Amino acid sequence: MIATRSPIVQLGIRAASPIALVVAVFLFFAGHNRPGGGFSAGLVLGAVVALRTVAGMSRPIRAVPLLTAGGLLAGAVAFLPMLWGDPLLDQVVVERSIPVLGAVKTGTALAFDAGVTMIVVGLVVAVLDGLGADDLATGPDGGR
Amino acid sequence: MIGLLLALHLATCGLLAATGRELGRHGLLVAALPPSITTAWALTRIGADEPATATLGWVPGLDLELAFRVDGLALVMTLLVSGIGALVFLYAWGYFGSSAVGVGPFATALIAFSTAMLGLVWSDSVWSLFVFWELTSITSFLLIGHKHADAEVRAAARRALLITAAGGLVLLAGLVVLVDETGVSRLGEMGPISGGGAALVSILLMVAAATKSAQVPFHVWLPGAMAAPTPVSAYLHSATMVKAGVLLVAVGSPILADVAVWTSLGLIFGFGSMLWGAVGALRHRDAKLILAWGTISQLGLMIALLSIGSAKATFAAVSILFAHALFKAALFMVVGEVDVRTGTRDIGELSGLWRTMPLAFGVAVVSAASMAGIPPLLGFPAKEAAIEAVLGLTGAEAWLVGGGVVLGSILTVAYTARFVLGVFGPGPEPTPVHPPRPAMTAPSALLAMLSLAGFVAIGAVNPIVGPASVRIDPQAEVYDLLRWPGVTTAFLVSLAVVGSGLAAGLAAHRLGSGAPDPIGARSVDALIDGVVVGARRLTGRVQHGSLPVYMATMGATVAVVAAPFAWSIDGADIYRWDSPAQAVLAGLMLAAAAVAAVLTTRLGAALGLGAVGIGVAGLFVIQGAPDLALTQLLVETVVVVGFVIGLGHLTRRFPAVGQQWQAVRLVVAAAAAIGVAVALAGSGSSPVGQPPLEALTTQAVEDGGGNNIVNVILTDTRGLDTLGEIVVLVVVAIGVLALAASARPREAS
Numbered sequence: 104m105i106a107t108r109s110p111i112v113q114l115g116i117r118a119a120s121p122i123a124l125v126v127a128v129f130l131f132f133a134g135h136n137r138p139g140g141g142f143s144a145g146l147v148l149g150a151v152v153a154l155r156t157v158a159g160m161s162r163p164i165r166a167v168p169l170l171t172a173g174g175l176l177a178g179a180v181a182f183l184p185m186l187w188g189d190p191l192l193d194q195v196v197v198e199r200s201i202p203v204l205g206a207v208k209t210g211t212a213l214a215f216d217a218g219v220t221m222i223v224v225g226l227v228v229a230v231l232d233g234l235g236a237d238d239l240a241t242g243p244d245g246g247r
Numbered sequence: 248m249i250g251l252l253l254a255l256h257l258a259t260c261g262l263l264a265a266t267g268r269e270l271g272r273h274g275l276l277v278a279a280l281p282p283s284i285t286t287a288w289a290l291t292r293i294g295a296d297e298p299a300t301a302t303l304g305w306v307p308g309l310d311l312e313l314a315f316r317v318d319g320l321a322l323v324m325t326l327l328v329s330g331i332g333a334l335v336f337l338y339a340w341g342y343f344g345s346s347a348v349g350v351g352p353f354a355t356a357l358i359a360f361s362t363a364m365l366g367l368v369w370s371d372s373v374w375s376l377f378v379f380w381e382l383t384s385i386t387s388f389l390l391i392g393h394k395h396a397d398a399e400v401r402a403a404a405r406r407a408l409l410i411t412a413a414g415g416l417v418l419l420a421g422l423v424v425l426v427d428e429t430g431v432s433r434l435g436e437m438g439p440i441s442g443g444g445a446a447l448v449s450i451l452l453m454v455a456a457a458t459k460s461a462q463v464p465f466h467v468w469l470p471g472a473m474a475a476p477t478p479v480s481a482y483l484h485s486a487t488m489v490k491a492g493v494l495l496v497a498v499g500s501p502i503l504a505d506v507a508v509w510t511s512l513g514l515i516f517g518f519g520s521m522l523w524g525a526v527g528a529l530r531h532r533d534a535k536l537i538l539a540w541g542t543i544s545q546l547g548l549m550i551a552l553l554s555i556g557s558a559k560a561t562f563a564a565v566s567i568l569f570a571h572a573l574f575k576a577a578l579f580m581v582v583g584e585v586d587v588r589t590g591t592r593d594i595g596e597l598s599g600l601w602r603t604m605p606l607a608f609g610v611a612v613v614s615a616a617s618m619a620g621i622p623p624l625l626g627f628p629a630k631e632a633a634i635e636a637v638l639g640l641t642g643a644e645a646w647l648v649g650g651g652v653v654l655g656s657i658l659t660v661a662y663t664a665r666f667v668l669g670v671f672g673p674g675p676e677p678t679p680v681h682p683p684r685p686a687m688t689a690p691s692a693l694l695a696m697l698s699l700a701g702f703v704a705i706g707a708v709n710p711i712v713g714p715a716s717v718r719i720d721p722q723a724e725v726y727d728l729l730r731w732p733g734v735t736t737a738f739l740v741s742l743a744v745v746g747s748g749l750a751a752g753l754a755a756h757r758l759g760s761g762a763p764d765p766i767g768a769r770s771v772d773a774l775i776d777g778v779v780v781g782a783r784r785l786t787g788r789v790q791h792g793s794l795p796v797y798m799a800t801m802g803a804t805v806a807v808v809a810a811p812f813a814w815s816i817d818g819a820d821i822y823r824w825d826s827p828a829q830a831v832l833a834g835l836m837l838a839a840a841a842v843a844a845v846l847t848t849r850l851g852a853a854l855g856l857g858a859v860g861i862g863v864a865g866l867f868v869i870q871g872a873p874d875l876a877l878t879q880l881l882v883e884t885v886v887v888v889g890f891v892i893g894l895g896h897l898t899r900r901f902p903a904v905g906q907q908w909q910a911v912r913l914v915v916a917a918a919a920a921i922g923v924a925v926a927l928a929g930s931g932s933s934p935v936g937q938p939p940l941e942a943l944t945t946q947a948v949e950d951g952g953g954n955n956i957v958n959v960i961l962t963d964t965r966g967l968d969t970l971g972e973i974v975v976l977v978v979v980a981i982g983v984l985a986l987a988a989s990a991r992p993r994e995a996s
Contacts, residue, residue, distance in 0.1 A: 130877075136954040138873040140961065146881035153888035166984060174977050181970050192966040212962040215969075219962075222973045222980075227885055229980040233987035234893040 141216030145223025173221025267351025319714025341686025403471030414458025421451030460492025477583025513554025520547030525658030598674020660748020809922030812929030
């Protein structure tokens with residue numbers, strides 16, 4: 104079903120990848136006040152990985168390290184406050200004025216969201232692996 | 248001190264678990280150390296005015312704590328658990344030859360049991376009681392299954408675990424109701440309760456006690472447990488673990504004594520087991536099984552006496568509990584020695600041992616006489632107390648209970664006589680005997696001497712059993728064990744019991760018998776096997792592996808579940824649209840769905856589904872939910888790309904489907920679709936109050952500090968939900984990876 108490795112598709116995906124990355128980063132940070140967020144960002148990144156897989160291009164990431172890192176990050180944000188006697192998932196908000204960017208507000212919620220992003224990307228990669236993406240990426244005939 | 252002793256036990260556990268293989272059987276000597284120290288400490292506590300206590304916080308918010316309290320009753324149990332424990336470790340060191348394998352793990356499990364049992368008898372909080380109760384069940388399972396290469400041993404261990412662990416669950420249920428009824432979780436602080444709740448607690452606790460103390464009809468696991476090495480039988484299955492049920496009845500008595508069902512259930516279990524156990528002991532030929540059935544019988548007597556509720560009976564029960572541990576552990580040790588030195592335990596094959604194993608014979612005679620209640624041994628005053636207690640009853644109860652105790656005692660004397668004659672008596676040809684093992688003889692001889700010393704120095708036993716009975720019933724203070732009661736009615740009854748028992752025992756010995764079928768154990772095993780086979784069959788039927796059938800099942804279920812919603816649809820709530828653009832989108836989606844259903848190529852169908860999903864995203868935009876639209880769009884994109892990758896492995900077109908099956912699929916799909924539509928319409932018609940928009944907005948903006956309410960809810964105000972969801976995602980990913988990994992080798996081959 105899958106088309107042979109078309110250079111045009113590959114070039115298009117290669118060109119679109121950085122843009123999609125920027126979009127993902129934007130969505131990730133915009134999520135606090137506007138549509139977006141860690142989940143959407145993860146999906147955009149996942150789509151990039153999926154497209155690269157379809158086109159038979161190398162995939163820069165693996166599922167297990169991503170899932171581990173994301174789980175540990177989100178878990179740490181969730182459970183670390185308990186060490187100081189605060190409730191589970193207690194948030195710390197930091198507000199600073201930084202040159203160029205102006206007033207910047209951030210907090211541990213951001214780290215939690217980053218964990219969500221990693222897990223979503225990890226899940227997409229895991230499903231791609233499960234569907235046999237490895238064969239597509241490295242197979243001799245590059246797809247049937 | 249309590250915490251220190253438990254820590255010492257735990258440390259020994261850890262040490263043996265780490266070095267058990269190198270130490271081998273010498274690990275047993277290391278393991279004997281903590282029980283010895285505990286025994287020494289317990290001996291210094293005799294006569295202490297205040298119980299020793301210790302509390303360890305666990306989950307303070309849930310009122311969970313590990314609370315320990317060593318009162319008179321716990322002290323008796325401590326002496327048995329640690330005192331006999333230390334001797335058993337020494338005995339086991341002799342029991343296992345230097346070539347025995349797997350002794351390291353055995354020593355670890357045995358000291359782990361010792362720890363759990365101490366925790367159990369010291370527990371004041373019901374929650375620690377439950378935890379240690381279950382731990383003893385698990386360690387008992389490991390010890391019974393020591394020779395796990397044998398299928399029959401495995402079956403016995405499984406049977407024991409299932410029955411005692413199921414009893415543990417019943418105990419947990421009973422304790423939950425008990426705490427609810429009394430309002431406190433410390434056993435020592437509970438007052439008497441009555442009413443319907445109390446009756447429920449009585450039934451649950453009594454059943455739990457019956458499973459642990461091997462009372463009829465839950466007794467079937469105990470004879471099977473004799474598959475364990477004899478040190479285990481001497482320790483767990485006679486002196487300590489099976490006493491846990493008796494202990495539960497003892498600590499339950501002050502709380503539930505006024506509940507009728509507590510007393511009657513206890514008497515039924517007690518007398519039923521006392522008589523049936525004695526009959527079993529008379530029927531079996533394996534010396535260990537005779538003792539095991541005797542244990543069932545004796546435990547029944549203790550539970551029956553405790554259930555009567557009179558102070559005298561309680562005192563008698565505690566005395567028998569103490570005496571029983573001494574003589575029964577010694578008898579098991581003797582049987583183990585006979586087994587090791589002759590290679591058999593069948594009383595039909597053993598003969599002439601009274602001549603060839605004189606020391607073991609002496610120990611057996613002394614201990615058996617104590618079991619039969621013959622002076623000058625500790626069993627005598629204990630049994631006298633029991634007979635006096637039932638003689639003190641009045642009315643129908645006196646006849647029933649008295650008759651039961653007397654009949655049980657006669658049978659006890661009978662199987663005791665049969666046991667001694669069978670194992671040591673003369674026969675046609677003396678059984679050949681291996682050289683003696685002093686490490687096995689010494690502990691049993693010491694226990695036999697204690698049975699004797701307990702009678703001679705009865706003044707030293709009274710301060711042990713006295714406070715224990717007072718803990719259960721304060722009125723028991725006035726009673727003492729008497730060395731020589733004089734020629735009372737009870738003494739005459741005793742005399743008659745011993746006389747007729749000896750006669751019956753001799754007759755049974757002459758008669759001889761084949762080993763009876765373990766009917767109860769068979770049916771329990773059949774039940775377990777049936778469940779396993781049935782589960783496998785059911786799984787095979789349900790998890791048949793056909794994806795279309797799974798889908799059809801799910802669709803049909805949706806249709807059925809959604810049907811009730813049809814009644815909650817309010818016609819007035821249904822209107823055409825919010826904006827005409829919705830109609831356009833709906834039309835497009837319907838068309839895409841129809842295309843997906845009709846197309847015969849897989850990729851076409853996948854793209855059709857993707858179009859439907861994008862249409863849904865459009866609907867979200869019209870409704871003013873950009874967040875949802877964005878997510879839907881992204882999900883749809885990734886899913887379509889996933890389809891493309893997945894379809895690479897499949898045929899281009901769908902396989903042909905038979906007409907009937909096609910019809911079924913159509914009907915189910917239509918029904919599911921109508922079901923979902925109905926459910927949505929129905930739920931839209933029945934709003935439950937006003938949506939808490941205001942509160943959510945303020946919370947998000949002020950607490951979370953963000954204007955995107957959805958995201959603030961996800962990461963902050965309802966962060967716990969998100970945490971749960973990402974856990975699900977991770978689990979799904981692991982599942983997918985595992986599936987892929989399991990499929991790969993098959994593809995490769």
